[in-house]
Amino acid sequence: MATGMRPGNTPKPEEEEEEKNTLPMVPQTEGTSSPQRRPMKLPAYSQAAVAQRLGEAPEPPTPGVMYEASHKRVHEAGWHTKRYFKRKSLRGTNTQVETRARNTTRTMLSVIVSGLSVLLVVVIIFVSYVSFSNAVNKQYHGSILTLQDMLPKDNLKVYDSQNNLLFQRADDGVQTTLPLNKISKNLVNAEVAIEDQNFWKNSGFDITGIVRAAIADLTAHGVVAGGSTITQQLVKNTIVGNKDTALRKLQEVILAPEVTRHYTKEQIMGMYLNTIYYGNMVYGAEAAATRYFGLKDTPTQTAAQQLDIAQAATLAGIPSNPELRNPIAYPRNSYSRTLQVLQQMYVQGYITGQQKADAIKELQKLGFIKRTGLPPEQASTYVNYVLSELTNDLHVKPADLPRSGLVVKTALDLKLQNYAQASAKLHVQQMTAHHITNAAVVVMDQHTGAVSAIVGNIDPNDPKYGSFNVATQGYRQPGSSFKPYVYATAFEQGTASPGSKVLDAPLTVPMCCGLPPYQPHNYSMTYGGWMPYRLALDNSLNIPAIKIEQTAGIDASLKTAENMMNISDGSQSKAANVFYGTPNITMVLGALSLRLIDNTQGYATFANGGVRVPYHAITEITDQNGKTVFKPDTTGKRVLSPAAAFMITNVLSDNPSRNLEFGPCSSLYLYTSSTSQCYAGNPGKVIPAAAKTGTSNSFVDNWTMGYTARYTVGVWAGNNDNSQMVNVTGVDGAGPIWHDVQLYLNQNKPIIKFPGPPSTVVKQNGDWVLKR
Numbered sequence: 001m002a003t004g005m006r007p008g009n010t011p012k013p014e015e016e017e018e019e020k021n022t023l024p025m026v027p028q029t030e031g032t033s034s035p036q037r038r039p040m041k042l043p044a045y046s047q048a049a050v051a052q053r054l055g056e057a058p059e060p061p062t063p064g065v066m067y068e069a070s071h072k073r074v075h076e077a078g079w080h081t082k083r084y085f086k087r088k089s090l091r092g093t094n095t096q097v098e099t100r101a102r103n104t105t106r107t108m109l110s111v112i113v114s115g116l117s118v119l120l121v122v123v124i125i126f127v128s129y130v131s132f133s134n135a136v137n138k139q140y141h142g143s144i145l146t147l148q149d150m151l152p153k154d155n156l157k158v159y160d161s162q163n164n165l166l167f168q169r170a171d172d173g174v175q176t177t178l179p180l181n182k183i184s185k186n187l188v189n190a191e192v193a194i195e196d197q198n199f200w201k202n203s204g205f206d207i208t209g210i211v212r213a214a215i216a217d218l219t220a221h222g223v224v225a226g227g228s229t230i231t232q233q234l235v236k237n238t239i240v241g242n243k244d245t246a247l248r249k250l251q252e253v254i255l256a257p258e259v260t261r262h263y264t265k266e267q268i269m270g271m272y273l274n275t276i277y278y279g280n281m282v283y284g285a286e287a288a289a290t291r292y293f294g295l296k297d298t299p300t301q302t303a304a305q306q307l308d309i310a311q312a313a314t315l316a317g318i319p320s321n322p323e324l325r326n327p328i329a330y331p332r333n334s335y336s337r338t339l340q341v342l343q344q345m346y347v348q349g350y351i352t353g354q355q356k357a358d359a360i361k362e363l364q365k366l367g368f369i370k371r372t373g374l375p376p377e378q379a380s381t382y383v384n385y386v387l388s389e390l391t392n393d394l395h396v397k398p399a400d401l402p403r404s405g406l407v408v409k410t411a412l413d414l415k416l417q418n419y420a421q422a423s424a425k426l427h428v429q430q431m432t433a434h435h436i437t438n439a440a441v442v443v444m445d446q447h448t449g450a451v452s453a454i455v456g457n458i459d460p461n462d463p464k465y466g467s468f469n470v471a472t473q474g475y476r477q478p479g480s481s482f483k484p485y486v487y488a489t490a491f492e493q494g495t496a497s498p499g500s501k502v503l504d505a506p507l508t509v510p511m512c513c514g515l516p517p518y519q520p521h522n523y524s525m526t527y528g529g530w531m532p533y534r535l536a537l538d539n540s541l542n543i544p545a546i547k548i549e550q551t552a553g554i555d556a557s558l559k560t561a562e563n564m565m566n567i568s569d570g571s572q573s574k575a576a577n578v579f580y581g582t583p584n585i586t587m588v589l590g591a592l593s594l595r596l597i598d599n600t601q602g603y604a605t606f607a608n609g610g611v612r613v614p615y616h617a618i619t620e621i622t623d624q625n626g627k628t629v630f631k632p633d634t635t636g637k638r639v640l641s642p643a644a645a646f647m648i649t650n651v652l653s654d655n656p657s658r659n660l661e662f663g664p665c666s667s668l669y670l671y672t673s674s675t676s677q678c679y680a681g682n683p684g685k686v687i688p689a690a691a692k693t694g695t696s697n698s699f700v701d702n703w704t705m706g707y708t709a710r711y712t713v714g715v716w717a718g719n720n721d722n723s724q725m726v727n728v729t730g731v732d733g734a735g736p737i738w739h740d741v742q743l744y745l746n747q748n749k750p751i752i753k754f755p756g757p758p759s760t761v762v763k764q765n766g767d768w769v770l771k772r
Contacts, residue, residue, distance in 0.1 A: 140251075143239045144258050148267075150238050151177075152275050152283065153405030154624040158383055160412040161452070161619070167383045169402040170374055174291070175283035177405075177624045180270035183285045184307035188269060189351075190316035193344040196230040200265055204231040204256030231256040233319075234272050278318045279326030288315050292327055294370035309351055310359040310368070313341040327369045338363060379417045381456035385472050386410055386617050393618060393630055405624040410617050411450035416443060416744065423740040425458040428717065434728040436702075439717040439737055440471040442597050443745070446604035446712045448634055449613035451597070453741075457720075468720065471596045476716060478599055479590035479694030479730065480540040481703040484648050485561035485602065486588045487537055487545075490552035491770075492560075492644035498534040498651050499767025502544040505529065509546065509585060518585060520546050523695070523729070524661075534651045534767060539661035540693060542589055549588040558583050563639035564602040565594070566614055590694055599705060600714030606648050606690070607707035609755065610640030642758040647768050649754050652690035652706065667735035668693070668706065670742055672751070687746050688753050691738070693730030700724055702733030709752035711745045713738050 043049060143150060154177050156169040168174065180188075192199045198206050206229050228236070232252040236242050240251045259268065278288040285304040289295040293311050295303035307315070317337035318325050327334035339360070346356045362368060377383065390408060391398055424439040441455035456469030468474070490496035504527045509518040522542050528535075536544030549557060581592045597615065605612040613636045621630035651657070655669055662668060670687035691706025702717040702725065717733035718725060725733065761768045 140239055140255055141258075144255065144262055147234075147238060147259065147263070148271065151271055152238075153403045154407075156401045156404050156406050156408070158386055158408045158410060160379070160410055160414045162414065163409075164378075164414055165375055166378045166410070166412065166414070167380075168374065170281060172402040173277075173281045173283050174287040174374065175275065175403075176286040177274045177284065178286050178302055178304055180266055180273070182302045183270075183273055183304045184312055186309050186312035187273065187285055187304070187307050187315060190309075190312045190341055190345055191230065191269075191273065191319075193348050193350055194316050194341045195228075195233070195319070197344075197348060199230050199269075202229060202231075202260075204258075204260040205229055205253045228252065229256060230272050231259055231268055233276070234268060235259060237275060237277075238271075276319050277322050278315060279322035280328060285315070288318075291372055292369055294372040308359075308362070309342075309345075309355055310338070310362040313345065313359060314338045314363070314369075317341045328371055331369065334369075335363060379412060379414060380460045380467075381469055381471075382410070382412050382417060382454045382617065384467060385454055385456075385469060388472075389617055390621070393632070394621070406629070407622045407624065407626075408618055409620045409622075411445070411448075411452050411619050412617070413443075413452040416741075417453045417455070419744050420453045420455050420737075420741050421458070423744075424455050424715075424737050427736045427740075428458050431717075431728065431733060434726045434733070435719070435723065436717055436725050436728065436733055437719050438465065438470065439715065439734065440469075440474070440596050441737060441741060442471050442600040442714045443741060444600050444604045444615055444712045444714075445710075446607040446707060447613065449601075449604070449615045449632070450619060451615050451617045452711075454597070454617070465720070470716060470720065473595070474716075474720075475593040475595055476701045476718070477590050477593055477696035478703055479696040479701060480542075480545070481599060481692050481694030481705045481730070482561070482590045482592070482594075483537060483540065483545050483588055484606065484652065484692055485564065486549045486552055486557040487533065487651075488564075488606070488640060488644045488648050489557045489560040490548050491647045492641050493552060493556070494770045495551045496533055496548055497764075497767065497769040498537075498647050499532050499765050499769065501530050502533055502536055502547055503530050504536060504541055504543050507543050507546060509550075520589070528660075532767065534654065535657055535660070537651050537692075538654055538658035545588045546585065549585065554583050554585065554587060558587065560640065561602060564605040564612060565598040566601055566612060590696055596703075596714050596716045599703070600712055603692075603705045603707055603714065604712040605639060606645050606652075607709075607712050608636070608645075609642050609758075610638055610645035611636040612639045613637075641760070643760040643770055646755070646757050646761060649690045650757075650768060652692055653688050653754060655686065662693075662731050666731055667739040668704070668731065670708070670739065670746065685751060687742075687751055689742060690754070693735060695729045695733075698724045699726070699728060702728060702730045704730050704734040704738040706738060706742070708742060708746055709754055710749070711742070713741050713745070715741070 152173075152175065154175045155173060157165060157176075158167040160166055196202070196206065198208070235252050235255045239255060263271075274284040274286075277283055278291075280291060282288050282291045285307070286302060289303040289307055289311070292314070293307070295306045297303055298306075314327055314334060317334060317340065318327075320337075321333075324330050325333050325337050342351070342356050342359055345351045346353060351359070386408060387398065387401065390396075390401065390406075396404070420441045420443065424441055428436050428439050438457050439455070440457065441453065442451065443453035444451050454469070454471050456471045456473075457465040459465055460467070470476070487496075491498070504522070506527065507520055509520070511518055520542050523540070527543065528539075528541065531544070533544060533548060583592065601612070601615045604615070613634055614632065616632040616634075618630070618632060620628060622628050655664075658666075658668065668689070668691040670689045672685040672687060687708060689706055689708050691704060694703035694705070695701065700718060700722055704715045706713060715734040715738040717730075717737070757768060760771050762771045763769075
């Protein structure tokens with residue numbers, strides 16, 4: 001088929017158009033130059049119009065027929081290539097844009113997710129912190145409110161009657177609490193300068209202080225300043241403990257503001273300076289001032305008040321490392337640290353440059369540090385008894401005493417104690433030929449019950465004696481010193497009186513239960529015939545004693561002794577049957593065992609007119625703030641009638657009456673002048689004294705018991721192992737010690753006579769009897 005031909009020789013579209021435009025022609029009208037045509041219109045509904053319209057539709061193309069078209073290039077050469085690369089570049093650009101968009105989206109999502117994660121972590125941390133903080137505050141709220149009560153207590157201290165320190169328990173450290181105004185301002189400034197620069201204005205913890213301390217430490221290549229505030233250190237030492245953990249540090253930070261809200265800065269500083277550890281088992285400013293510088297309290301200033309700038313700076317440098325910075329063990333470390341403290345005090349304006357220079361010069365002086373130890377323990381025997389009495393009075397365990405904060409004031413007269421100790425040792429040494437190795441002494445005020453001296457053995461430092469206190473722990477047979485209790489029972493009953501006659505002659509007492517009869521003897525193995533009981537008691541005769549015991553009764557006599565010694569009223573009553581043996585006819589001769597301190601209590605009751613005042617070594621116990629926590633009961637109780645007490649005193653103070661057995665110048669005599677004048681016939685003035693000796697079977701125990709109007713003194717002499725002495729009685733073994741101690745107690749004092757007879761006794765036949 002020829003190119004450009006239509007199928008069926010159909011006219012071209014151009015020709016069809018031309019025919020439409022020319023057919024049919026309309027005849028021209030006159031006067032026109034060219035003919036006009038107008039189209040002929042067929043009715044739309046006519047068959048011709050329909051046919052005409054059908055002819056207008058183009059016929060479908062025949063497959064494979066090429067239509068006539070122009071073969072001229074529409075675009076210049078290379079256009080398609082350029083378009084390809086442009087489209088490729090466009091696709092690359094679009095890909096990059098899409099990638100950037102995706103990356104931007106991802107980045108934004110990551111940022112948002114990270115931000116949300118951080119926010120979530122912050123929220124979790126905040127919630128956890130708040131929860132932890134609430135838990136910590138709830139756990140330790142009570143501790144904060146009672147912080148002052150939780151502080152480590154002072155060590156136990158024991159003082160004598162003149163307020164001299166006898167003893168302090170140092171096994172858990174030495175500490176003495178003082179009010180803040182009793183501590184040197186120099187020490188306050190030094191501690192603030194080196195430990196907590198913003199102490200007076202921070203809320204308990206100091207972030208800037210931690211940062212500053214870290215920078216200072218890095219700069220100095222060592223620990224120069226502490227990160228914890230003073231309040232945090234107080235919390236650590238008293239509430240949360242000192243474990244080196246982040247949890248403990250966080251607890252400090254949480255609790256420190258709470259402490260600051262409940263206490264003033266002055267209170268916090270006072271608690272800190274009284275309890276901080278200064279090394280060498282020393283806690284607090286007062287103990288440190290004494291330990292390192294030998295400072296002691298004066299009537300106007302405490303030791304801590306006397307600290308100067310150099311001394312205060314030295315102490316302030318210790319707490320950050322007490323083991324390596326204490327000036328005794330590590331003087332170089334201490335010196336270096338003290339210089340740092342002084343520099344901080346200078347920089348912060350607490351001291352001038354001149355004061356700093358003067359302090360450094362003082363540091364360099366020989367002897368600046370004085371190694372002052374604890375004062376030596378004095379009167380150890382007495383103190384040991386005080387400690388036992390303390391545990392009984394307060395019902396506490398010995399293990400609770402070292403840091404109890406208790407201040408124990410005692411009745412001890414230290415000079416008297418030392419004198420009695422020396423006298424006992426001297427006389428025992430003088431009696432070594434008689435095989436006497438030990439002695440014990442008790443001195444008691446019968447009016448108050450105060451025990452002013454206890455000698456438990458002649459040498460408390462000698463391992464041979466150890467810590468055994470014969471006076472308060474040893475149960476020994478009292479010999480004839482027990483007789484006055486039996487006599488007093490009969491006198492009170494009215495069954496006998498000092499003037500009643502008794503036959504001193506051989507005696508046989510039948511015994512029951514198939515036992516052989518009992519036949520007592522006097523010490524001299526002689527007999528005096530008929531005599532008054534006064535003479536029998538003063539000369540310690542055994543036969544009359546057995547007879548008056550039978551008159552008074554064993555049980556009644558034992559009851560009298562128990563009441564006068566305060567044995568039946570206390571915990572000792574159950575032990576009485578164990579240590580006192582079984583009461584029997586030999587009781588009046590001293591067969592039952594008792595302690596020297598109890599026997600002294602009994603004689604003090606005689607001296608006090610039959611009124612027993614419980615004996616005690618402790619006069620007052622206070623806490624470290626001065627509040628009284630205990631005072632002994634000094635209320636007297638009448639356990640013997642005034643009449644019986646008077647008659648016993650009257651008999652035992654009758655010096656001429658006992659000359660028969662002991663002679664006119666025995667140790668039972670008390671003179672205002674020396675006893676040597678007694679032999680010269682010039683005895684001087686006599687000091688009224690009631691006394692009784694005692695010697696147990698086979699010379700195992702020597703006793704001298706007696707009293708003046710002021711004091712009662714009991715003395716025992718013998719051997720701890722119960723071995724026999726050689727031919728020595730109470731007047732020779734224990735008597736000289738009793739004599740010396742009584743003279744010491746009454747020297748340079750006016751003579752006091754015993755009270756006169758009560759209205760219940762009268763004289764009859766030259767001697768005292770109960771009034772009928």
